[in-house]
Amino acid sequence: MSFQELLNQVGSLGRFQILQIVFLLLLNAIVVPHIAMENFTAAIPNHRCWVPILDNDTASDNGSRILSQDDLLRISIPLDSNLRPEKCRRFAQPQWHLLHLNGTFSNVSEPDTEPCVDGWVYDRSNFLSTIVTEWDLVCESQALNSVTKFSFMIGLFIGGIICGHLSDRWLSESARWLIVTNKPQKGLKELRKVAHMNGMKNSGDLTMEIVRTSMKAELEAAKTKPSLRDLFHTSILRKRICVLSFMRLFFTVSIFGLAVHLQHLSSNIILLQFLISALAILVSVIGPFVLNHIGRRITYLVLMSLRGIFILIAVFVPQEMQTLRIIMATLAEGISSLCVGVSRLHTNELLPTTLRATAVGVIGFFGNSGSFLSPLFMLLATYYANMPWIFYGGFSIFNAFTVFLLPETKNQPLPDSTHDVGNDWKESRKGKKEDPIIKVTRF
Known part of the structure; x- marks a missing residue:
């Protein structure tokens, strides 16, 4: 038995x-x-500098009241490289001569512009208020938006440690x-x-x-009573712990990096979140059948590779192709939940029962570290707008191929002790054939 x-x-x-x-x-x-909710409470709406001639109701100098909003915007806010109104600078003085220019025109020199010294005007069509609009976390203060997410993730990290101990009382x-x-x-x-x-x-x-x-x-x-030192007792177990720890670190950086920054990929975050939730439910239903036929490694390889490719496509296609960006973002985030499930299942099946809780704790520490480091990668956007997304997508693809450093566990013996892990995998398979009633992983 x-x-x-x-x-x-x-x-x-x-x-x-x-x-x-x-x-x-x-x-x-x-x-x-x-x-x-971070995608809603910390959303960055479209914004521009506040200018008296455009936003002060009492302003009537130079007959500005008879000009349209577009004309007032043209003489007050310079255009960026994409010929869109600048978000962080304004003209020091109204540029009346621009009303007489047709077509495109060169941007003015730096001395003719200044920062948003009087604050910003935000587009409130989607969100009436966010922490960005409340605290003006834009332009020079945009890095503080990542700091708020970092603080939130630190809370999750500490909460995970505390709740991990509390769970022993009722589970x-x-x-x-x-x-x-x-x-x-x-x-x-x-x-x-x-x-x-x-x-x-x-x-x-x-x-x-x-x-x-x-x-x-x-x-x-x-x-023999197990201890933390036993995690590194055998070379095979030592390799598994190290590989799984670094995989979990890169994995969570990529997973949380996308999850809390979806607002950067689409202006319609409500629609995007709805599509992601619907796809995640569908994928979660199909996932077990895929694992049953394909196995852990190939499933993980395919899912994480596709996820990374979808992220890179979403950020490198032009802003005008919003439909394609939404589709790619939906696919990338929609399969993330299944990626998490496959990763945790594979991890548990690679670790011996006697040390599983301790090993999962060590691996989880690296994973939680990745969760609060993920928002900090967004600071790289100050150097190149797509750089954070290159890391998020690249880490996902890198993770996909790292899985080949670990053995497949589908229909393989579930290790109970370090002795089982210490044996060569071929010996484990041989033992499985000799003893047909040995416990194997399900699916």
Whole structure:
């Protein structure tokens, strides 16, 4: 008998498992919207300098009241390289002569312009108020917008550490983990609890002797108490921890970098967010079937590569091609949720049960570090507007190919101890063939 048969005896998918899934979904439903809200609360609307002749209702000098808004804008705000009104500079004095010029004209020299010393005028057609309009986080202060996102991500980082400890109070511990960490009594208690919630009437037949017999090999390996040092005990496990940690770092930089800066890719952020949510639901339904047939590595390779390509296309196509930009941004962010799922599943299946919680904590530390570093890459936009997106897309593509440094886990033995990981993967496959009842990863 294996642990899987023990699990079948108490109900492998019953009321207990469904309640756990629902509870975790509720927690995610509380946290994730706060990340998406950054695209609304920190949106940067179109803006220009405030000028008296255009924005002061009492201004009537030089007959400006008889001029149209477009004419007043033309003599007050210079044009940028794309022949659009500058966002951060204005003419020091109204340039009346520009009213008599036809067609395009050269921009004036620097002495004829000045910064927005009197503030800005914002386009409030989409958002009446954001932190950008409230605190004027534009032009010279635009970097502070990234700082606010950095502060938000730091809060997520600290909250993840605190909530990780708090979760032990209301989440049931894994019976398998309790048994292989030499706590069979507690493991048996959890199994009986699961059986009772799942309505399994034969739960009373489950005894300590059955547990010890079915998991004899795991209990033998559990006699040695695992420690943090054991994560680097074998070369194979050491390699996996290092590769997974750096993959998670680049992964979260790319994931959060796109997630909190969607407003840079489309002026209609409400439509974009709706399309992303709809696609994410569809992808989440299809995802398990893809994993079942293709496997972890190929699925991850394809998804992350496409995601990076979509990001790069979205930022390099002209601003006028808004439809294409929205499609690319939707595809990139829509498959991100499945990328997260594949990454976490693959990670858990590569780590031994006795050290999984500790290893996931170490890898998660690198991942959380990437989450609060991701907004800081947007500061590179001051040197080149597309540079942050080159990193976000490039990290995604780089991550896609790094997965080949790790073995495939589909239908492979699930390691229980460092000894299982320490063995060569070919030996593990050989052991699987010799013992047909050994636990393998599902899907």
